[in-house]
Amino acid sequence: MKHELGTILQDSGIRVDWRDQSDVAVSDSFPNLVVVKFRGKCRMDPVPYLYDERGPLAFTYSTDGAVLPFSEIACDKVRSSLRTAMWGGDYKRSDMLFGRALARVLAHELYHVLAKTQSHAGHGIAEGSLSGAQLISERLQLNAAELNRMHDAVQSPGNR
Ligand SMILES: [Zn+2]
Secondary structure (H helix, E strand, C coil): CHHHHHHHCCCCCCCCCCCCHHHCCCCCCCCCCCEEEEECCCCCCCCCCCCCCCCCCEEEEEECCEEEEEEEEEHHHHHHHHHCCCCHHHHHHHHHHHHHHHHHHHHHHHHHHHCCCCCCECCCCCECCCCHHHHHCCCCCCCHHHHHHHHHHHHCCCCC
16 A cells, blocks of 8 residues: 555655554644544455445545645545456455555645645546456556645645
């Protein structure tokens, strides 16, 4: 997941410094903080069950139209979405595919948070809804327009 997210953001000038919540002290402060909660079971089972749960894969909190830096990823939903797209040899590399998918879902939410927008893009990671096939496809990116929006919002002073 970290590797894939690094690849997605490599041209954005945004560097993600990962911290586990348990490693953060009350006195710590960060210039741009995004809190992401991973809910449910965030690992793949080796057995190819077929699920058919629907619903959002993740969401970011907002209030009065303003996007807040708090996101939640529904691991169970991401996992079942993947299962609809996996076949054959995919099951042998399900852990890698799940990490890739989580990174893309995370990048989608980071786009909302960092660019401070609820809008979506026509294609790529910032699309309104991502299919299981898109989440595990060889390549899926944030477009230059979205990367620039994120970059500019993070760089500009007084952006919060
Ligand atoms: Zn979205």
